[in-house]
Amino acid sequence: MGAGPGTHAHDGIAAGDGAVIETRGLTKRYRGGRPAVDRLDLAVPAGSVFGFLGPNGSGKTTTIRMLLGLIAPTAGSVRLLGRPMPGAGRAVLPEVGALIEGPALYGYLSGRDNLLRYDSADPTADPRTRTARVAAALDRVGLAPAAGKKARAYSLGMKQRLGLASALLRPRRLLVLDEPTNGLDPQGMREIRALVRELAAEGTTVFLSSHLLDEIEQVCTHVAVMTRGRLITQGTVAELAAGARGRLAVTTPDTGEAVRVLAGHGVTDVSVAGDRVSGRLPTGDMAATEAGTAATTGAADTEGTTGTAGTADGAGAAGGAASVDPADLNAALVRAGVRVRAFGVERVSLEDAFVALTGEGFDVAG
Numbered sequence: 001m002g003a004g005p006g007t008h009a010h011d012g013i014a015a016g017d018g019a020v021i022e023t024r025g026l027t028k029r030y031r032g033g034r035p036a037v038d039r040l041d042l043a044v045p046a047g048s049v050f051g052f053l054g055p056n057g058s059g060k061t062t063t064i065r066m067l068l069g070l071i072a073p074t075a076g077s078v079r080l081l082g083r084p085m086p087g088a089g090r091a092v093l094p095e096v097g098a099l100i101e102g103p104a105l106y107g108y109l110s111g112r113d114n115l116l117r118y119d120s121a122d123p124t125a126d127p128r129t130r131t132a133r134v135a136a137a138l139d140r141v142g143l144a145p146a147a148g149k150k151a152r153a154y155s156l157g158m159k160q161r162l163g164l165a166s167a168l169l170r171p172r173r174l175l176v177l178d179e180p181t182n183g184l185d186p187q188g189m190r191e192i193r194a195l196v197r198e199l200a201a202e203g204t205t206v207f208l209s210s211h212l213l214d215e216i217e218q219v220c221t222h223v224a225v226m227t228r229g230r231l232i233t234q235g236t237v238a239e240l241a242a243g244a245r246g247r248l249a250v251t252t253p254d255t256g257e258a259v260r261v262l263a264g265h266g267v268t269d270v271s272v273a274g275d276r277v278s279g280r281l282p283t284g285d286m287a288a289t290e291a292g293t294a295a296t297t298g299a300a301d302t303e304g305t306t307g308t309a310g311t312a313d314g315a316g317a318a319g320g321a322a323s324v325d326p327a328d329l330n331a332a333l334v335r336a337g338v339r340v341r342a343f344g345v346e347r348v349s350l351e352d353a354f355v356a357l358t359g360e361g362f363d364v365a366g
């Protein structure tokens, strides 16, 4: 969608089938309270840029800590790169780069020395290539010119990039990034997002948490949506948007008749502005209400304004209103003598999809 990486196959989420991260019934209950993470079934396909979306406090960080074996689940299981965690941590974690809750940095050391020190603490890292790998990682995140500066003089964005560099000291199969753009200015956000796209294009699976819908829309191929510890849905970004109702726009000199025909075919919220009639397409309810079933929808084209609406098979499986093929609406308009100058279905934003899914607003500005 939009600037999202379109080169990735829209592979659905088949649990266990090439999943780089897989959780079953993953639950964390801190002392006393309701579960911070509640029976989470997550399946992150290899090669995806997987957005883990949810408002603050929805359980994202807690989940990530369990994925990496940093805290023990109350119940359920985690497989990382196909191996059980935390048991296989020693074998698996060297292939996983992680950035959680801001990197731990030594302010009195330079950026370069921080990375040298970090790498030295890794018994599986090759000391002979250390200097070169550190230089490459600094270069990668654009910190080479500031490599000799003390870390305490770094801006927040530079610290964040240094943290990313530490995750990039060796090739990784998986990167786990907890709110990687949190606290950054727009330029810093753009840089991190560009880097994520670049890494993904090289074949690294990226799992990143965010409370920013537009961020997920810009960089992710897949998304899982969390609220209050529960997973609401997961699937490709396109599928999620396709499950929400699209808006239809018809340009015609015969607006009155067009309104009548469209309303008669189930289009709701019809409005007229000049020679443009728009309204909400009737589609099935959201594709999925339970984890994992979003992937049952077929490929859906929601790009641009002229594509057909995502009338994917199974989209109406959850019940609710029947979906309508926009082609039939166009035919009905023409049959009724409405002269159609332009006819299109606007793409649905992830925000629309989220609101449709949860019935809640979402603080897109963070």
Ligand SMILES: Nc1ncnc2c1ncn2[C@@H]1O[C@H](COP(=O)(O)OP(=O)(O)OP(=O)(O)O)[C@@H](O)[C@H]1O
Pocket: 030, 031, 036, 054, 055, 056, 057, 058, 059, 060, 061, 062, 063
């Ligand atoms: N160590 C802890 N002890 C007790 N409760 C905790 C602890 N860590 C998190 N929680 C609670 O668990 C819930 C989920 O928090 P978590 O940090 O996982 O959410 P999040 O989605 O990552 O949000 P944020 O972006 O604000 O970190 C919250 O209600 C939080 O208060």
